Amino acid sequence: MTSFKPCMLAALLAASPLAAFAAYPEQPIRLVVPHPAGGSSDILARTMAAAMSKDLGQSIVVENKGGGNGAIAAHSVASAKPDGYTLLLATASTHGINPTLYRKLNYDAVKDFAPVTLFATVPNVLVVGNAHKQMNGLKDLIEYMKANPGKTNMGSAGSGTPGHLAGVMLKDAERLDLVHVPFKGGAPAISALIGGQTDFMFTTIPGAISHIKAGSIKGLAVSSAERSDALPDLPLLPRPACLDLKPYPGTAWWRPPIRRSR
Known part of the structure; x- marks a missing residue:
């Protein structure tokens, strides 16, 4: 080190x-x-x-x-x-x-x-709960939200956090109807995702990686410029679908x- x-x-x-x-x-x-x-x-x-x-x-x-x-x-x-x-x-x-x-x-x-x-x-990672484990990417999530307007809960570590703003950018770019559910920190937000209280969230790799590897949530994509060494199987978030989310x-x-x- x-x-x-x-x-x-x-x-x-x-x-x-x-x-x-x-x-x-x-x-x-x-x-x-x-x-x-x-x-x-x-x-x-x-x-x-x-x-x-x-x-x-x-x-x-x-x-x-x-x-x-x-x-x-x-x-x-x-x-x-x-x-x-x-x-x-x-x-x-x-x-x-x-x-x-x-x-x-x-x-x-x-x-x-x-x-x-x-x-x-710290790059962001887009994750969904196991109720949506059949999804394979951002496109699937967008299609689901458009087919179910107003019925998708997006969690975040709190109002005004990078994960919240990333979700707002996605919402505006794709004209989505979703519900923002803020929590007091990333840990309780991920716990809510695991428990099925929310459907998806943008969070950071360090906070999500253990849960992704344990199979309690599913990663769909990362916001880094290159594939993440920590999560090499996840694709990059497509652009301009998220209006060029800044990765770091x-x-x-x-x-x-x-x-x-x-």
Whole structure:
């Protein structure tokens, strides 16, 4: 595994005015995840935190702060002391979607944060419940929804999330009549899909792959530019059927900036 020290340690050191006089890190680092435990962001955070903790010789404490499509976690980190010991696992929601969709936020995605590193790009995967396991691709799903207007439930990790917006793009492109059912995170959304409460959803590969391989849900296509190494049997989402869905919501670590007086 690639060492974190060369690229990340320097960036984190820059967060502390006392960095030149102290060995970093001297205490546990808090990594705030803007979504509930069990979702793709949480899986990524805990995987990376374990490796980084071993590399730096210091504990990395993962703290889940769901709610507000990531706004609660983002505000928490923006208000933290800028000493390099509080990081935000930022997503497309916290730093792309929220500032675009909402007029009022209790944080500024640009001014209240300083970037540390981009550490993952996560393609979407289109999945259906086992009630639709006979489907073999997006075309089959579209045909089903057109034949059953208003009777298809689309799950998501929450309103305004990348998966929700992907579904809206599909709905508008194909003029579909469907019902959006938002949940508080990717994990409960997938549980609802498994339980038959919803029919399909766009989600991330890390959050769905174990369920796809277990056969509890079925993957139809991925949004990456090339076939996924993790799910090599799944085709790519056809374009322009989904109006060029961008495949990689970025996942990065951000910290509060140092505000120096002039």
